[in-house]
Amino acid sequence: MIFAGIGAAPATAAEFIDFETTAGGAATLDGGAIGNDFSAFGATFTNAFYRQCGGGCPAPANGIFASSNNFANPFTITFAGITNAFSFSNVSNSSGTASAFGIGGNLLESIAISGFPSSFSFTSTGINSISFSSSAQLGVDNFAFGDVQGMSAVPEPAAWAMMLIGFGFVGGTMRAANRRKKFAVTYA
Known part of the structure; x- marks a missing residue:
């Protein structure tokens, strides 16, 4: 729905x-x-x-x-x-x-x-x-x-698409940031 x-x-x-x-x-x-x-x-x-x-x-x-x-x-x-x-x-x-x-x-x-x-x-x-x-x-x-x-806003398909792409981009960026922290090379 x-x-x-x-x-x-x-x-x-x-x-x-x-x-x-x-x-x-x-x-x-x-x-x-x-x-x-x-x-x-x-x-x-x-x-x-x-x-x-x-x-x-x-x-x-x-x-x-x-x-x-x-x-x-x-x-x-x-x-x-x-x-x-x-x-x-x-x-x-x-x-x-x-x-x-x-x-x-x-x-x-x-x-x-x-x-x-x-x-x-x-x-x-x-x-x-x-x-x-x-x-x-x-x-x-x-x-x-x-x-x-x-008066009640129903997002148009383009707005939905942009929102989903934005969520995907933010999620991908967060996931990549987590990976870099786990596999970071450190020198003593």
Whole structure:
């Protein structure tokens, strides 16, 4: 079991969430909680729900998007590790704030959200979570993020190989030093 994670590669692929289907490909419905539906992408949602605009809405609000049911509490996306890129679209006439946080909850960057439709991007590195807050029902969609790096380090095969070679080198050096002591020639 020790060697099970040796071949694991770090997750670096870019992800895109449009809320029309879950990470597993299931269709989404208006009013359902998002929760862990996108955990396969390394993202978990808190206090977020699927919403659908009524007929006649312009793109990009003409499909399913994410929003909060309780305006007093922000909704949050938390990553399984950290990401160095995140962008999204405002698909509501509401304004609000999006804030990016690092590991430990330190504020990295805040963006004032306004205008419909409009797109926004965070430029900070080391983003672990994004919080969306508004005094009205803020709707956001088209989340794009990449470079998700896991927080629990699994050494890559090259690191394991270098470590084993290093142990072998240290062991060989110690053994050779012991042999020299035993067979040392001394003159009286």
